[in-house]
Amino acid sequence: xxxxxxxxxxxxxLQKYQLDESVLxxxxxxxxxxxxxxxKEVLEETSRGLGVPLSRIYSVATFFKAFxxxxxxxxxxxxxxxxxxxxxxxVKVLEKMEQALGIKxxxxxxxxxxxxxxxxxxxACALGPMVIIGENYHGEMTPETVGPVLENYN
Amino acid sequence: MVKLTINGREITVEEGTTIxxxxxxxxxxxxxxxxxxxxxxxxxxxxxxxxxxxxxxxxRLVTSCIYLVExxxxxxxxxxxxxxxxRMLLELLLARCADSEVIHDLARQASVTRTRxxxxxxxxxxxxxxxxxxxxxxVVGVAAISLARRGVDREMTTxxxxxxxxxxxxxxxxxxSCPTSAITLExxxxxxxxxxxHNQMEFKMKACSVCGKYWAPEKQVEYVARTSGTPLxxxxxxPDCRE
Ligand code: SF4
Ligand code: FES
Ligand code: FES
Numbered sequence: 418x419x420x421x422x423x424x425x426x427x428x429x430x431l432q433k434y435q436l437d438e439s440v441l442x443x444x445x446x447x448x449x450x451x452x453x454x455x456x457k458e459v460l461e462e463t464s465r466g467l468g469v470p471l472s473r474i475y476s477v478a479t480f481f482k483a484f485x486x487x488x489x490x491x492x493x494x495x496x497x498x499x500x501x502x503x504x505x506x507x508v509k510v511l512e513k514m515e516q517a518l519g520i521k522x523x524x525x526x527x528x529x530x531x532x533x534x535x536x537x538x539x540x541a542c543a544l545g546p547m548v549i550i551g552e553n554y555h556g557e558m559t560p561e562t563v564g565p566v567l568e569n570y571n
Numbered sequence: 572m573v574k575l576t577i578n579g580r581e582i583t584v585e586e587g588t589t590i591x592x593x594x595x596x597x598x599x600x601x602x603x604x605x606x607x608x609x610x611x612x613x614x615x616x617x618x619x620x621x622x623x624x625x626x627x628x629x630x631r632l633v634t635s636c637i638y639l640v641e642x643x644x645x646x647x648x649x650x651x652x653x654x655x656x657x658r659m660l661l662e663l664l665l666a667r668c669a670d671s672e673v674i675h676d677l678a679r680q681a682s683v684t685r686t687r688x689x690x691x692x693x694x695x696x697x698x699x700x701x702x703x704x705x706x707x708x709x710v711v712g713v714a715a716i717s718l719a720r721r722g723v724d725r726e727m728t729t730x731x732x733x734x735x736x737x738x739x740x741x742x743x744x745x746x747x748s749c750p751t752s753a754i755t756l757e758x759x760x761x762x763x764x765x766x767x768x769h770n771q772m773e774f775k776m777k778a779c780s781v782c783g784k785y786w787a788p789e790k791q792v793e794y795v796a797r798t799s800g801t802p803l804x805x806x807x808x809x810p811d812c813r814e
Contacts, residue, residue: 486731
């Protein structure tokens, strides 16, 4: 996306919230949904538009795990590392995942296809190890099923 | 006025006073580290904790620099439990800030001589109290730095960790407000150097047109002129020579 386009999106979101800085987290959520992530220019524009210091916006944007200041993949992978999934062998699944994608947890593949993250329990412990890709839940994962599951996404 | 008891002594203070100030007014000592009157109460270091029993009989541990006095409140500032928790806090702080004189002093006062935790390396004086950032925003109005990230990655820094801050005016309020001297300031012939936990910034100082003394960073002078709506030429001479 061009910087100009990004700034236009920021403007629209700020207008929707009537420049109310008390809902900064919601604003950042919407902006991220529009722009995919929170690039520097976008945070600067948000700061200017709301009249809130950039330092405060940076503080909030880096505090919540839901925000990303780096580009993210089209598909967001969450490997559950909660207690139940851990006991059921999630460590091996995560290792295989990192190996298959060639990235570490928290990173994004260079073709911007996948971003790999972990999560602590998604409430489906009986089906662990759980892997969530986008909106889809994949249960009873093993290192062997990692490859085939990833093939469903392009 | 509000009546309360601290360490068995009945005292009366104005409504809206914190327990800490009520204690100080009555010469009762509570150790503090991050408390700073110039900015809004925040409660980062937890060293000022006290035990309270409310008028309704509820017992709690609270940070006295934030908690406001209540009618009928009973406060204890030096129980065994508080001592135990405070010593633990100091051990943690000692591990985090091995180079901080202030923390060593507070630890010594509480008879803490060593820490069982792994000592942190790198810039190890910052306790993440945000006094610097809050002074910069609340008092100066610039907001050049802030706390970023969370958990073990939390740090005091500029937006995007940039080495140079466009907005910083070099006033040094952060250094003055830092309880542990994690931020330092040094003026040498015409230049001011401010060391933040993550970087270093240099500022050109303005020389007085009369006595020639360097009296403030140029950027700060420009900022003062701009925000007060006065012409920059008003600031050619230093405050001493301006009389
Ligand atoms: S640099 Fe000093 S004032 Fe700023 S957060 Fe760290 S300890 Fe507090
Ligand atoms: S621990 Fe993975 S779903 Fe609960
Ligand atoms: S002095 Fe109260 S929390 Fe630091």
